[in-house]
Amino acid sequence: MRLVESRATLAVSYVVLGIGAFTALFPIALLVLNALKSAPEILLNPLALPQTIRWDNFARAWKDARFSQTFVNSAVLTALTIFLVCTTGSASAYVLARKKIKRWKIVTFYLLATTTAPIQLFLFPLYFGFAKLGLINNVFAVSLVYTAIYSPFAIMLLHTYFQAVPREIEEAALVDGATHWQVFVRVMLPMVSPGILTVALIIGLYSWNEFLIATTFLQRQDKLTAVVSFFLLSGQYSSDWGEIMAAALIVVLPIVVLFVALQRRFIEGMAGGSVKG
Structure with missing residues (x-):
């Protein structure tokens, strides 16, 4: 009886996983196909196989979207954001995990509120402030906005990792003559590195795909990100859907490759954070 139940449970699990895999992979397969x-051909039947493979779609998409420039802009913006979020988030999470805070529930509520608050509430004040300071079309200034948006999530996730590290390890390092900064950099950060990698991957994904802030604060042609330049490929009255599909594939490919390469570490980091919390 138990064997039958276990097989039935296993079969249901495989069916659910298969449905989930199909739901996740079908849009990507359709994107590659078109x-x-x-x-x-796309307008006639988007599900049909191509009669003639059009490799030139990728060459035209790369040239028309100016990906040789916009990819560099996106990479710089993403790298800056990851660096700022990981450095400030890890330091803040360490302090919050090690200091006794009586109003920790208020701090948690504040972090949750800032995570869920829509950016549209702050978009106009930010824009006028940036324009007054001459920070429009400044990649570093935009990375600061991203850092402010994504830091609460990073702090809450890394907080669970720092809490899981026994205090005895820090005390032993301090007894051996290490300073508090050395304990943080040389002892604590290596121990929570899976959490930092998880934060870096998620923040990198968000930053690379972000559209609203990028198109608002980066308006010069030489400052556009890859996602914004992809959006501009679509015309008002007509669009070359083959070129647009190729451009979309080019934009998502770096993130997909990075995630596939680091998926095991990412899953371990997310699972570790949930268990340690």
Whole structure:
């Protein structure tokens, strides 16, 4: 009886996982399929195989979207944001985990509120403030906005990792003559590195795909990000859907490759954070 139940449970699990995999992979497969077709073929039947593979879609997409420049802009913006969020978030999380805070529930509520608050509430004040300071089209200034948006999530996740590290390890390092800064950099950060990697991957994904802030504060042609330049490929009255599909594939490919390469560490980091919390 138990064997039958276990097999039934296993079968149901496989069915659910199969449905989930199909739901996740079907849009990507459809994107790859249509990136190799001409626009008339896509309009005729987007699910059909291409009659002639159109590799030139990728060359035209790369040139028309100016990805050689916009990819660099996105990479710089993403790298700056990851660096700022990981450095400030890890330091803040360490202090919050090690100091006894009587109003920790208020701090938690504040972090949750800032995480869920829509950016549209602050967009106009930020824009006028940045314009007054001459910070429009400044990549570093935009990375500061991203840091303010994503830091609460990073702090809450890393807080659970720092809490899980026994205090005896820090005390032993201090007894051996290490300073508090050395304990943080040389002892604590290596121990919570899975959490930092998880934060870096998630923040990198958000920063690379972010559109609203990037299109608002980076308006010069030489400052556009890859996502914004992809959006501009679509015309008002007509669009080359084959080129657009190829451009979309080019934009998502770096993130997909990075996630696939680091998926094990990412899953371990997320699972570790949930268990340690």
